[in-house]
Amino acid sequence: MNSTDTRERILQNMFLDIRKHGFQGLRADKVVADMGITKGALYHYFGNKQAIGKAVIDEIIRPNYLAFYHELDQSNDNPIPRLKEHLDYLSEQATDEDVTLGCPLNNLVQEMSPLDEDFRLRMKNIIDLIQQSVAAALERGKKAGFVRAEVDSQAIGRFFFSSIEGSYSLGKVSKSGAAFKSNMELLKTFLDGLEKP
Amino acid sequence: MNSTDTRERILQNMFLDIRKHGFQGLRADKVVADMGITKGALYHYFGNKQAIGKAVIDEIIRPNYLAFYHELDQSNDNPIPRLKEHLDYLSEQATDEDVTLGCPLNNLVQEMSPLDEDFRLRMKNIIDLIQQSVAAALERGKKAGFVRAEVDSQAIGRFFFSSIEGSYSLGKVSKSGAAFKSNMELLKTFLDGLEKP
DNA sequence: TTGACAACATACCAACTAGTATGTATCTTT
């Protein structure tokens, strides 16, 4: 097991613990202790607690969230079915246990935005990219004749993302994947309304 | 200044600090120190930190959030304009500064749901009441001929609340009241689609 | 084969944090 392995393993476990306890609730030394290693290893790879949080956002959360939207950016298909497929994919993931832990990005946004400007900007960047990706896909869809011309793509981009995050929030407090899925279904019918008849 | 005043003042300041720093980030002794009083007063009124959180939820957040929906429960008007008016009201409140601090309920939901089952259930109760209130209003609206018969009132109740919370989330990370308002406008047009033509 | 560096382990610590124990002034009740 080489050094990058250890770093990756630490990061993964930090990610999981942050999702459960929040960043402020993260006890980094306990996490590594549970892994069978010590603070020596931890502070060898990360200068301080903040660096752990940043690495989790940049190296785990960001690529995971942007994967779908990078694909979307490449596509010239009708964006409406594409977006709906993504919502279906999120619904599939949404077990009670998963939803109960909340959306990792949303969790951090809520907790850290007012506390740390650096964290906030990193997360805002991810969210902006998602919105822009959706908006751009809708604009391409307009040109290709899939999407109604009067649609405000920017506004839909915001609303789309917000609805997903809000649904995670509801699912979290309800401990209910079903509540999340119900909202995804409604969001899909909302998207249908954007399609050119 | 009588005793209840002091208790109320403590609670208000705790509410504000929790909104900024989260419950885990709350430094109760610092808050009272900034008020010019000491831990003696604090622990005279509240047994421990948990009790502060519960009192904030029950005595500040809950009545504040339920006020509109209690009114809604009483009304037999067309619920669609009513709900839209509420969204307008939320939009008016939504300055950049306000949105940046986030929705107090959503903040706590995100932070505390996985950490404290008692907190979670108190918050879930508030949210359930909101959803039920919206759903019941839509059902009355159906009977009175305002609302399309095929509307799934329960699902709309969930989606309505989730959209608002998600919009606060977006506004918070963006530090933008405008983003929140944009979403409220979209949610209003969504509500319009539920009305009987 | 040696020396330099990476990859950890161990032992410590200062600051913080929630909470307690105890004291005191004021107010209320009898």
Added chain:
DNA sequence: AAAGATACATACTAGTTGGTATGTTGTCAA
């Protein structure tokens, strides 16, 4: 007016938290 009870203030503390200083061991190039 005496006797609690209430409303705080002050001083202390045990446990926690994030972090550091200093090892030790393996690796790998010169």
